Structures are given as C-alpha cells and as structure tokens.
Amino acid sequence: xxxxxxxxxxxxxxxxRADPLPEGTIQRLVAEAQRAxxxxxxxxxxxxxxxxxxxxRRIAELSGDQQHVLDAAEFLVTCADVHRLVRVLxxxxxxxxxxxxxxxxxxxxxxxxxxxxxxxxxxxxxLGTVCIGGILNGxxxxxxxxxLPRGVLPLFGLCLxxxxxxxxxxxxxxLTSVLHADTYHELTPAAAAADVTAMAPITRSSNWPAxxxxxxxxxxxxxxxxxxxxxxxxRQGFAWSxx
Amino acid sequence: xxxxxxxxxxxxxxxxRADPLPEGTIQRLVAEAQRAxxxxxxxxxxxxxxxxxxxxRRIAELSGDQQHVLDAAEFLVTCADVHRLVRVLxxxxxxxxxxxxxxxxxxxxxxxxxxxxxxxxxxxxxLGTVCIGGILNGxxxxxxxxxLPRGVLPLFGLCLxxxxxxxxxxxxxxLTSVLHADTYHELTPAAAAADVTAMAPITRSSNWPAxxxxxxxxxxxxxxxxxxxxxxxxRQGFAWSxx
Numbered sequence: 001x002x003x004x005x006x007x008x009x010x011x012x013x014x015x016x017r018a019d020p021l022p023e024g025t026i027q028r029l030v031a032e033a034q035r036a037x038x039x040x041x042x043x044x045x046x047x048x049x050x051x052x053x054x055x056x057r058r059i060a061e062l063s064g065d066q067q068h069v070l071d072a073a074e075f076l077v078t079c080a081d082v083h084r085l086v087r088v089l090x091x092x093x094x095x096x097x098x099x100x101x102x103x104x105x106x107x108x109x110x111x112x113x114x115x116x117x118x119x120x121x122x123x124x125x126x127l128g129t130v131c132i133g134g135i136l137n138g139x140x141x142x143x144x145x146x147x148l149p150r151g152v153l154p155l156f157g158l159c160l161x162x163x164x165x166x167x168x169x170x171x172x173x174x175l176t177s178v179l180h181a182d183t184y185h186e187l188t189p190a191a192a193a194a195d196v197t198a199m200a201p202i203t204r205s206s207n208w209p210a211x212x213x214x215x216x217x218x219x220x221x222x223x224x225x226x227x228x229x230x231x232x233x234x235r236q237g238f239a240w241s242x243x
Numbered sequence: 244x245x246x247x248x249x250x251x252x253x254x255x256x257x258x259x260r261a262d263p264l265p266e267g268t269i270q271r272l273v274a275e276a277q278r279a280x281x282x283x284x285x286x287x288x289x290x291x292x293x294x295x296x297x298x299x300r301r302i303a304e305l306s307g308d309q310q311h312v313l314d315a316a317e318f319l320v321t322c323a324d325v326h327r328l329v330r331v332l333x334x335x336x337x338x339x340x341x342x343x344x345x346x347x348x349x350x351x352x353x354x355x356x357x358x359x360x361x362x363x364x365x366x367x368x369x370l371g372t373v374c375i376g377g378i379l380n381g382x383x384x385x386x387x388x389x390x391l392p393r394g395v396l397p398l399f400g401l402c403l404x405x406x407x408x409x410x411x412x413x414x415x416x417x418l419t420s421v422l423h424a425d426t427y428h429e430l431t432p433a434a435a436a437a438d439v440t441a442m443a444p445i446t447r448s449s450n451w452p453a454x455x456x457x458x459x460x461x462x463x464x465x466x467x468x469x470x471x472x473x474x475x476x477x478r479q480g481f482a483w484s485x486x
Contacts, residue, residue: 003271006364010278028246030422034415035253036359039376039399040458040465041445043416048423055425084420084430085455091435092452099465101472106376106465108351109398113374116279116359121249131356133282133349147426155352156282172277173286177327179273180291182298183390187327192334202284209335212328215283222283222342222349229344230483240473242484 007120011169013128014068016161021073021127029160033118038110044103045111046081048146048154049074055145062138063157069132072159077135077142078115080107082237083151104153104238111155122160132157136225139232150237171199250363254412256371257311259404264316264370272403276361281353287346288354289324291389291397292317298388305381306400312375315402320378320385321358323350325480326394347396347481354398365403375400379468382475393480414442 030047038044050056059077060069069075082103086096119129135142135157142154173195177187187195199208215221233239273290281287293299302320303312312318325346329339362372378385378400385397416438420430430438442451458464476482 003267003274005278006271006275006367007278007360010280010360012280024246027418027422028249030418031246032249034418034421035248035250035412037253037255037362037372037374039374041413041442041451041454042459043421046421046423046427048425048427050425052425079427081421082459084416085459087430088435088439088452089455089460091432092439092456094452094456095461097459097461097463097466099459099469101476102379102465102468105351105379105398105472108348109355109376112352112355113359113362116356117250117253117363119280119356120360120363124249129280131280131282133352136345136348145426146423149427149429152427155348169278170284173327175270175273175277178277178286178289178324179270180289180389182291182293182295183388184289184291184322184392184395186392187330189334192331196331196335199284208284209331209337211284212332213335213337216285216325216328216340216342217332218338218340220340222345223340225345226342229348230485233344234485239485242473242477242482 008123009169010123011167012130013163013165014130015165016068016072016128017164019073019162026074029118029121032121033114036113036117039106042085042106042110044080044082044085044107045114046079046084046152048077048079050077058145059135059142059157062141063132063134064137066132066134068130068159069157073161076158077146078111078155078158079148080104080111080153080155081151082107083149086151100238100240108155115158127160128163130159132159136229139228143232153232153236153238171201173198251366252412253366254410255373256406256408257373258408259311259315259371260407262316262405269317272361272364275364276357279356279360282349285328285349285353287323287325287328287350288357289322289327289395291320291322293320301388302378302385302400305384306375306377307380309375309377311373311402312400316404319401320389321354321398321401322391323347323354323396323398324394325350326392329394343481343483351398358401370403371406373402375402379472382471386475386479396475396479396481414444416441
C-alpha cells in the first residue's frame, strides 16, 4: 500500500490574494458539501454567506480581530440547524419532538461533515481555507447579527480565497495517540513526551503545553467562552435540565 | 466556472465485499484525517478501530442490527476526546479548566472534521463508507465496551471496505435551502414543498415528511435516544447545570 498523501495537503491559509472567486464557486462548493453523509435524511445544517462588509467587519472584530475574516474572498458561518426540518414537519402537520442533546449531537456532526467536504473540494481546486473557532467569542451577538432562529447554532467560520502565502504544514500528534485498537488506551508519559516534542514547531516558544494551557487550562480561553456558549445553547433550544 | 463534481461522489455503501483492505490502509487514512483543521492545536478526537469480532457483533446489535457493521472490512468509532489533552496538561503540571459545553462543541467539531477528511480520502482510493449514527442507541454500553474514559464521547461509527453495491446518489434539499446570504432566511412553504418533492426518492413510500417524522417528530427516534445520551454526556463530563 502506498503511503503517499491522497488529498491536497491542508494548511490553514490566513493571507489571501484580493481576487474574487469565479462566479458560481460558492454554489459549486456548497453542492459538494451537500453530498456529505447526513443522519436520518435530516441535512441539519445551514451556511450563512456573509457578503455585507459591515457585518463581515463586526464578525472579524468579535473573533479577536482576525484580519483574514475581512480579507478572504468569501466567508461562511457553518451552523447546526434543526430548525429547517422542524419547519418541514410543521408544514406537514406533524408535532416535532423534544431532544435538545440529541438534536445538537447530530446537527453539529451533520454540519461539520458537510463543511469538511466543502473544504476538501475547495482545496482540490487550489483554494485556501481557514476555520474560525473564534466566532464563539461573540456567539450571542453573532446569533443576532445573522438573525438565527431557535434551533440554529453558529459553530465556526470558514474563510475561502486564493492563497497569498504557502505555509508549511503544521505538526500533529503521533498517529498512535489518536488510533486505538478495540479499547481506549491511555496516553503514556513517554507517548505524551513524544507528542510534545512533535508539536513544538507549532509555536515560536516551542512549548506546546503552554499553548494548550492558554486555551484549556484553568482561566484559559475555553473557560472564558463557556458562559456565553451556555446562554446561546439555552436560547437556541439546545440545553436541558440535569436530573 | 465548471459545475463538474470535484470529489468522488459520496453514496453510503451498506454492502461490502469480503476482501480485507491492504496492509497499512487504516494508518494511511488516519494520517489523512489528522491533516484536517483542528481548534487551538487540540486535536480533540480519537478513533477506536474495532477488530475483535465479538465486540463488533455487539456494536452491530446495539446499532439496530446493522449487518454492515459486522461485514465491513474495517469499523471505526469516532470519538470526541478532551481527555488526551487534559492528560498532557496534567503531565506538565497544569490545572485543566472546566468547560463542558465548550469542550464538547470543539471536540465534536474536531472529531467530525477529521472523520470527513478520512471519508473523502477513502472514497478517493475507491473504498466505500457508511456512517453509523445508530451507535447512539446503545451509547452507555458502548462507552463500557470501548473503555472510554471521562472526557471521551462516542459520536458515530464508520464502516469502510470495498463496495459490493453501486447505489445511486441519494437526493438532497435545494442548495438555496441550506445557503443563506447575510441573514438566515426562513424556508417558505413553496421551498419546503419543492424540497419534499426532491427528497421523495429517498424512501420507497416517496413520503419524506414521514421519514423525518419517524426520527424527529414527537415519539420518534431522536426522543428515544435523548435520555441515554444525556446520561452519557453527564458521565463523560459534558453536562452542566442550567442557571
């Protein structure tokens, strides 16, 4: 078996040329996205294409002043969406169920499968992309800005455009760290040390645990995002009461 | 701009030839998966490759007696995983934060991005795939069976193998139903009717609302799955108390 790469090598692109995409490109890519697998025929996602400059600028600010959100030829917000299928049910006289956790589970999966297929298609035709998790920093205002109804949750942004840079591929942990046989195997201290060494080039400090810590340790970005995300989940119909 | 398809056309394959995959195929595909975008350098996913026949048989049963789970050359369970990075933090003397909602959000996205890239790579080399959302039916037993620690949640299964059938591509709703410009547009009754017509071939009855209803209406599959998923989220550290 060949060990050659199969798909175009992914590197996040954060510097874009100003050129627009050819007419119809977004439609062609969304059509590719729609071919992704979907649970229960539900197609539980929506893409909001942000064309308006003022709206785009505000999203760039909310995401932590990410200039590429403004500069990319195209910017999409990927949303989990159980609203649209509820509408189809209601128009056909059926009473929708109540399943905030399960709806969120399958809608986030559906939306993300579709978006990765869109990314793979975009990269196959030479476009550059970067996912913007930072939209979560302003999730409540974003819901207002995009007029998202109950049942729809913004997940992440996606910049698309012609690459204006050619960055090297960023490192990853060992394959053996993410692939388990039959049961989950705990990461050994030796394997963790190897991953930390492999990941060092991801940051100028060569200190991956420090990068991880800024996001995932106590007081980090993930904790900062938690209250607003919980409020957004509640507001959009994806929260439930613990017993 | 061409409107030709870019990637291999996806059709879920549920009938597989018995031939195994060439040595190293799974590793090659997981390496492709690892190139997918990841939030905050976290790589918040794990794949559990189910090799043991008895374990595979039990998962096929739990998923609603899906024979292809047993017959496919390979079967992976995609898991959201914030456990592994917490372990790296702890081994480096850092205190992990508390962010059940945000951790779930980004881990489900990371895991699903990686899996769709794996699917696109698999299909590019001629393999067939099908995602198994039905593993959710037995999510609590599955957590035991795969020995998943707190911080790890099974999301869906993935069968991989040489296709033993060549089904036609299944229908999708209109592109205009999933693509919005600047703000979310409500599905009009006319657009819903067009989608229902377009989706009719997805089922022998030609009645897409009936299929949707079996899953998403009151008393449907999604509601049935809800209590066990909530318990699993709680147990694995992804639940929080509403205010």
